[in-house]
Amino acid sequence: xxxxxxxxxxxxxxxxxxxxxxxxxxxxxxxxPIDADIDPWDLLRAIWARKERLLVLFVLFLxxxxxxxxxxxxxxxxxxxxxxxxxxxxxxxxDQQGTPPQADQISIESEVQILTSGALVPPLxxxxxxxxxxxxxxxxxxxGALSQLLQILGVTSKPAPATMSAIxxxxxxxxxxxxxxxxxxxxxxxxxxxxxxxxxxANAYVNIYIxxxxxxxxxxxxxxxxWLKIQIDELRDKxxxxxxxxxxxxxxxxxxxxxxxxxxxxELTQISxxxxxxxxDRATTIARLRxxxxxxDSEGAIDTTAVVLQSPLIQNLRQQEVxxxxxxxxxxxxxxxxxxxxxxxxxxxxxxxxxxxxxxxxLIRSLENEAHIxxxxxxxxxxxFTQLKTRMGRLGQQExxxxxxxxxxxxxxxxxxQFLGRYEAAIARAAVDAQVANATIISRxxxxxxxxxxxxxxxxxxxxxGSAFGALALVFLLEAMxxxxxxxxxxxxxxxxxxxxxxxxxPGARSSPGIAIDVLxxxxxxxxxxxxxxxxxxxxxxxxxxxARTLLVTSAVQGEGKSGVAAGLARLMAQSGYRVLLIDANxxxxxxxxxxxxxxxxxxxxxxxxRAEFERIVARDHSSPLHILQAxxxxxxxxxxxxxxxxxxxxYALVQQYDYVVIDGPPVHSAxxxxxxxxxxxxxxxxxxxxxxxxRVVMRALKGLSAxxxxxxxVFLTGVNRxxxxxxxxxxxxx
Numbered sequence: 046x047x048x049x050x051x052x053x054x055x056x057x058x059x060x061x062x063x064x065x066x067x068x069x070x071x072x073x074x075x076x077x078p079i080d081a082d083i084d085p086w087d088l089l090r091a092i093w094a095r096k097e098r099l100l101v102l103f104v105l106f107l108x109x110x111x112x113x114x115x116x117x118x119x120x121x122x123x124x125x126x127x128x129x130x131x132x133x134x135x136x137x138x139x140d141q142q143g144t145p146p147q148a149d150q151i152s153i154e155s156e157v158q159i160l161t162s163g164a165l166v167p168p169l170x171x172x173x174x175x176x177x178x179x180x181x182x183x184x185x186x187x188x189g190a191l192s193q194l195l196q197i198l199g200v201t202s203k204p205a206p207a208t209m210s211a212i213x214x215x216x217x218x219x220x221x222x223x224x225x226x227x228x229x230x231x232x233x234x235x236x237x238x239x240x241x242x243x244x245x246x247a248n249a250y251v252n253i254y255i256x257x258x259x260x261x262x263x264x265x266x267x268x269x270x271x272w273l274k275i276q277i278d279e280l281r282d283k284x285x286x287x288x289x290x291x292x293x294x295x296x297x298x299x300x301x302x303x304x305x306x307x308x309x310x311x312e313l314t315q316i317s318x319x320x321x322x323x324x325x326d327r328a329t330t331i332a333r334l335r336x337x338x339x340x341x342d343s344e345g346a347i348d349t350t351a352v353v354l355q356s357p358l359i360q361n362l363r364q365q366e367v368x369x370x371x372x373x374x375x376x377x378x379x380x381x382x383x384x385x386x387x388x389x390x391x392x393x394x395x396x397x398x399x400x401x402x403x404x405x406x407x408l409i410r411s412l413e414n415e416a417h418i419x420x421x422x423x424x425x426x427x428x429x430f431t432q433l434k435t436r437m438g439r440l441g442q443q444e445x446x447x448x449x450x451x452x453x454x455x456x457x458x459x460x461x462x463q464f465l466g467r468y469e470a471a472i473a474r475a476a477v478d479a480q481v482a483n484a485t486i487i488s489r490x491x492x493x494x495x496x497x498x499x500x501x502x503x504x505x506x507x508x509x510x511g512s513a514f515g516a517l518a519l520v521f522l523l524e525a526m527x528x529x530x531x532x533x534x535x536x537x538x539x540x541x542x543x544x545x546x547x548x549x550x551x552p553g554a555r556s557s558p559g560i561a562i563d564v565l566x567x568x569x570x571x572x573x574x575x576x577x578x579x580x581x582x583x584x585x586x587x588x589x590x591x592x593a594r595t596l597l598v599t600s601a602v603q604g605e606g607k608s609g610v611a612a613g614l615a616r617l618m619a620q621s622g623y624r625v626l627l628i629d630a631n632x633x634x635x636x637x638x639x640x641x642x643x644x645x646x647x648x649x650x651x652x653x654x655x656r657a658e659f660e661r662i663v664a665r666d667h668s669s670p671l672h673i674l675q676a677x678x679x680x681x682x683x684x685x686x687x688x689x690x691x692x693x694x695x696x697y698a699l700v701q702q703y704d705y706v707v708i709d710g711p712p713v714h715s716a717x718x719x720x721x722x723x724x725x726x727x728x729x730x731x732x733x734x735x736x737x738x739x740x741r742v743v744m745r746a747l748k749g750l751s752a753x754x755x756x757x758x759x760v761f762l763t764g765v766n767r768x769x770x771x772x773x774x775x776x777x778x779x780x
Contacts, residue, residue, distance in 0.1 A: 102516035110508025119496035123243035124234040125251045126225075126488045129153050153229055156484070160222040160233060160254060166213040168253050173245060180238055181215045182207050220250070230487065240493045247490035258482035266474065273468045280461040287454035294447055313433040320426040327419030334412040337405075362401045369394045528739040531770070536733075536760045539740060540747055545730060545759040546578045548610060549767045557640040560609030564616050565668050571767070576614050579730070579761060580621070583614075583705075586728055588757065593727035594700050599710040599719045600732040601746035606763040607732040608636035611709040619671035623704040626663075628674045630722055631711040632683040635676035641666060648677030653686050653695065672703070688721040696725050713746035720753030729758040735765040 129152065159165075170176055179185040184207040221234040233254075235246035373390045380387050530536050533544040549571045554563035563572045586593035598611035608631075615627040628649060629637035638645050643664060651657035652674070664673045680686055699706050708726060713719045723729045729750060733743050743760070750758050 099516050103512050106512035106515045110512055118238050120236050120498045121240040121243045121493040122234050122236050122497040123247040123490035123493055124232050125247040125490045126230055126232050127484045128487050129156055129229045129484050157222050157224055163213045163217055165253050166216045169250055170212055172249055176212055181212055183211050244490040244492045251486055255482045270471045273471055277464050284457045284461050287457050291450045291454050316430045320430050323422045323426050327423050330416045330419045334416050337409050366397050529736040531736050543759040545582055545761040547765040548575045548763040550764045557606055557609030561612040561640050564613040576617050580618055588727045595706045595726040597708045597710050597722050597726040597729040600712045601743045602712050602714055605732040605734050608640045608709050610732050611707050612640045615671050615707040616669045618705055619669045625705045626672045626703045628708045629676040630708050632676045633716050637709050638675050648675030650677035650680050653691050684717050687718050713749055720750055723750050724754040731760050732763050733760055735762045
């Protein structure tokens with residue numbers, strides 16, 4: 046070994062820049078990390094690696110499925126069919142006069158809901174004693190010989206009787222009601238373990254459904270007719286009261302009815318007509334009187350007036366006058382005017398004319414009397430007409446009230462007549478609906494001969510498919526939930542760091558002391574060969590154009606086997622002829638002494654604090670040429686001590702004396718010394734438990750190391766199941 050007192054030149058050991066030369070072989074496979082935690086190809090390879098487990102699970106699931114299919118109790122389905130039709134009459138619909146419409150989709154769906162509502166189940170349970178059938182009684186279903194024995198011994202209490210609602214739910218679970226497409230037919234099916242019971246259930250359920258419809262129809266008709274009778278009785282009372290109110294009002298107001306009119310109005314009409322006639326008669330009489338007076342005053346032909354012409358006496362006197370004139374004229378032809386006979390005749394003629402004049406005077410006086418009477422009659426009737434008009438003005442509001450009362454009485458009478466007609470129709474329709482339902486049974490259920498379930502062939506096929514998918518899904522889930530790294534490709538893809546190799550899981554060499562001992566016992570065994578591959582990678586590593594001389598072995602968490610890896614690798618390198626020093630830098634939980642079977646002694650902490658010299662504290666492995674520097678006693682602040690300048694001088698000095706310096710550092714997440722040590726060493730080996738340590742934990746540890754130093758770091762998997770790893774890995778160069 047050589048010694049030097051010159052200040053150490055740290056430039057040759059500085060970390061290589063990002064753009065390394067060709068001689069920087071350590072980590073030449075490093076790539077940018079990928080965030081994906083699960084790679085589909087990794088999962089497929091993992092599933093293939095577990096094909097034995099997959100086969101076992103498939104056989105287990107298939108056996109369970111086949112046993113379930115073969116032990117299933119057979120069930121039988123019986124079906125009855127009913128056709129929905131309109132009712133013969135519907136007494137509750139007073140506005141429906143014609144034939145009821147055909148059952149539409151809504152009414153059919155309503156019947157389906159009635160059939161599945163559970164309202165018809167209690168009568169079915171009572172009729173067929175379904176509460177005594179274990180298939181429908183949950184209390185009987187849960188019972189058994191063991192349950193009965195426990196009840197007899199008093200261990201368990203006797204279960205309470207099943208409620209009707211629980212039995213109804215069970216019955217409904219065996220019921221199926223389906224409407225046939227494009228028809229008014231409803232299929233009612235029951236499923237049961239007993240074929241006879243299935244048919245009995247379907248037929249009894251249909252009978253109960255028909256009976257309930259008939260009962261509902263009769264109840265509806267009874268309620269409707271009873272309601273109509275009550276309404277008719279009330280209307281009769283209303284009609285009597287309204288008609289009595291009309292008559293009482295007429296009696297109080299005198300508005301009696303005569304020929305579609307009231308008595309005062311009829312009287313007014315008559316008086317009006319009589320007044321008009323009286324006025325006409327008066328005018329006629331006055332006109333006759335005036336004419337007669339004018340003829341008398343003008344000595345006109347009064348004899349030609351209608352009054353004179355209509356008087357028999359005057360006409361008789363006129364005839365006598367005519368005869369007398371004729372006699373005078375005849376006598377004037379034979380006698381002298383002075384003849385007594387002529388004189389007598391003329392005297393008679395004068396008397397006759399006087400008598401005619403007196404009669405005409407009487408007629409004129411008679412006309413005057415008639416005119417006076419007519420005038421008085423007109424005056425009287427006018428006064429009466431005026432009185433009636435005044436009274437009618439007072440009776441107008443009373444007539445309005447009378448018409449309102451009459452309308453109310455007429456409306457009540459009309460409604461009573463309508464209700465009487467409806468009542469008679471309701472009685473007739475109730476007689477028709479008494480035994481008629483709106484559903485007709487078109488086919489009854491027969492006892493099925495073949496079970497409807499289970500279909501053993503289909504069940505076995507489904508069991509095979511389900512077993513395959515179940516086993517595949519379970520293995521896939523186990524692999525997807527696997528937290529750790531399982532292949533080199535996973536490590537490099539997700540961390541971006543080089544993969545350094547694997548340490549197989551060998552019984553007896555799973556702990557750190559076991560690893561260190563197995564290297565000596567089996568120098569050519571799997572574990573030793575794995576560490577030699579790690580040694581080969583270290584020997585070929587170049588940092589800054591110089592061979593890597595210092596190595597930090599660390600882990601993300603405790604229990605990764607890093608102390609065993611560091612001790613085993615150091616022993617192999619020492620046995621290869623190199624001068625190797627193993628330093629235990631885990632001052633918080635030292636592990637090298639336990640791994641190599643050494644007694645704790647002074648070490649690194651005393652050397653750095655100046656309380657001991659290197660030659661006094663360095664130890665030699667009793668099984669190899671390896672030199673060992675233990676951690677020494679605990680210190681208050683290991684981080685500051687390991688990050689001091691004295692530690693840097695120590696590493697430099699040790700490199701001058703040894704070919705390789707291997708440092709067993711603390712876990713990254715357990716102490717803060719690991720990033721400090723990574724700054725002082727050429728390369729860092731991150732030990733990771735295969736398939737166990739969470740990937741995110743490892744990536745956070747690597748990120749912490751990268752943030753503290755740009756020195757190279759690689760991942761070394763420990764505790765690897767070689768058989769599964771060979772199936773998972775793309776190549777076996779690291780195995």
